[in-house]
Amino acid sequence: MSFTSYWFTLAFLPVSAYAYRRLISKNQLHLLLPLLISLVFYYLNDAHNLLLFCASMGANWVLAGVIAKNREKTSYLALAIAGNLCFLALYKYAKFFVVPGTAIPALPLGISYFTFTQIAFLVDTARGQARSTNPLEYALFVAWFPHLPAGPLLSHKDMLPQFMAAPGATSALRPAPRDYAVGLTLFAMGLFKKSCVSPLFLHAQSDVFLRAGQGDPIGLIETWIACLGFLFETYYDFCGYSEMAMGISRMFGIHLPVNFHAPFKSSSPVEFWTRWHVTLGAFMRDYLYRPLTKKRQVWRHYAALFVVMMAVAIWHGATVPLLIFGIYQGLLVTGNHALRRWNIVSRKGGWLQHWAGRALTLAAIGFSVSLWATRDWHQASSIMLGLLGAGNGSVWPISFLSPILILAAIIFNWFAPSLIDLMTKELPAWSVQLKKSTTSTLAWRPSLAWAAAVAIALCLALINLSGLKEFKYAGF
Known part of the structure; x- marks a missing residue:
């Protein structure tokens, strides 16, 4: 369901935007609802790799917590970055790794964008420039669906404050006309x-x-x-x-x-x-x-x-x-x-x-x-x-x-x-x-x-x- 499909333009987008507008005032939904919309979008576009995508987010959130507690130990950051780059290379350059005649796995949707976004967060965590987040905040920051198919790369400094704004206040989470x-x-x-x-x-x-x-x-x-x-x-x-x-x-x-x-x-x-x-x-x-x-x-x-x-x-x-x-x-x-x-x-x-x-x-x-x-x-x-x-x-x-x-x-x-x-x-x-x-x-x-x-x-x-x-x- 690409952005250029009738299903997205005439159904998914207006229905999602309407539901978001109607339900966002519910305190317990101000993070869960947009995250759910994003995961549904990912499922409709790449159902086979949804669990892989969620596993990447979960692993990097845990790694960010470990790095935050051990900033003086650069080995943790190095291993985390190496793991993400190996994960990316395994898919982007799969033809160099698979046995000849074996089917090459399709790229997970937006793998470069969500991987680079998470690497940046890990590095800034090690630098002391990124604050710790709860799992919902982090998952929404990485999975926010408009950027998944082809970017842009997101920065936690610009995005997290928007997602964490209080739903009752005048904030980005309350779209105006x-x-x-x-x-x-x-x-x-x-x-x-x-x-x-x-x-x-x-x-x-x-x-x-x-x-x-x-x-x-x-x-x-x-x-x-x-x-x-x-x-x-x-x-x-x-x-x-x-x-x-x-x-x-x-x-x-x-x-x-x-x-x-x-x-x-x-x-x-x-x-x-x-x-x-x-x-x-x-x-x-x-x-x-x-x-x-x-x-x-x-x-x-x-x-x-x-x-x-x-x-x-x-x-x-x-x-x-x-x-x-x-x-x-x-x-x-x-x-x-x-x-x-x-x-x-x-x-x-x-x-x-x-x-x-x-x-x-x-x-x-x-x-x-x-x-x-x-x-x-x-x-x-x-x-x-x-x-x-x-x-x-x-x-x-x-x-x-x-x-x-x-x-x-x-x-x-x-x-x-x-x-x-x-x-x-x-x-x-x-x-x-x-x-x-x-x-x-x-x-x-x-x-x-x-x-x-x-x-x-x-x-x-x-x-x-x-x-x-x-x-x-x-x-x-």
Whole structure:
């Protein structure tokens, strides 16, 4: 029962939100009811792994208690983290462990997201930054259903205070009419991106990746269009999901963090990775990069950046192209920092640097799609040759619609405010990069114009739901 199914949109979500609104005032239900809704959602999506999911939460809650009582003994934390990572690796890289001919087990729903969320809680417990919680509070924090299929990663510092608010007080646990309006807007616009916008870029890719895998000729322009098409398709798919998750959660009075904030406005690779999959970047910063750079040597800084980008690549999969993707992104990010350090590139920059940076960043990220979207080195190398004009195909593609679509997407993403920009005032400060927000006269407000726009977007999205593929990052 995906977010993009009629069962979820027209039955599960409205029924759950209504029951929550009617029953949340009961003191004994203010934790149990949303937890029950979350576990029912998990059961309907992945019944076979529900007990495994609950066992993971139970084991980590016990481990957090042990770590809290033995903070001076780092071995407890190390063993807990190792256990979680082994659990994750066992499923994500099962093909390397199972006997040939044996069926590979399916990934439990949201395994990366609930595992990383729990690792962060364990580390913060060892640091003395996380308070002890009762089992219901902890389970609700980890299992809160809008984030399960594809994130975002949750931080206990932001989420637990919302779940633990007194049900009788003016708190996030008591959704107000404005919460429903904001939530429905985020949900409708996110669903529109997934069902109406993302498929356009799937079609723009044509059969370029298939032909590259077969060793057929591919041309310069069509290969760039295919790679940028894949990039925009992934963006609208993943960003659409993230905004839907925010909207669903808001209908229950709970704020989720922003996960995408206009990444194509970035004028450098460093900025791009602070706007794309924001919560994964924050996790890597807090629990991998910073521990590696406690000593302030410059070489540690660059080495840590490489380790972070390699970790992101391995999380996506253990293939040769993805490993090279990690090295490539590591070079981009460390090179960007080096240019800043040597004052070759200014942190602020002028008009020319800003727009040249946007174009170069888009080109650099677009080129990396050759490593990100391909299944093996043969296909990846063919795409890279095509991007360099050595793919032995005609320079200009037959269709003019795809280039126009890509050009329109670039212009729109460069100049138009994002949905997060338009709704910044309705989101908590901790979830929005306020310094990167764009002000606009179109900012969201409860008005007839916005209601009409949301209604049209929702209707168009519902019309296009049938036949939609699952979110690209579902189950990661």
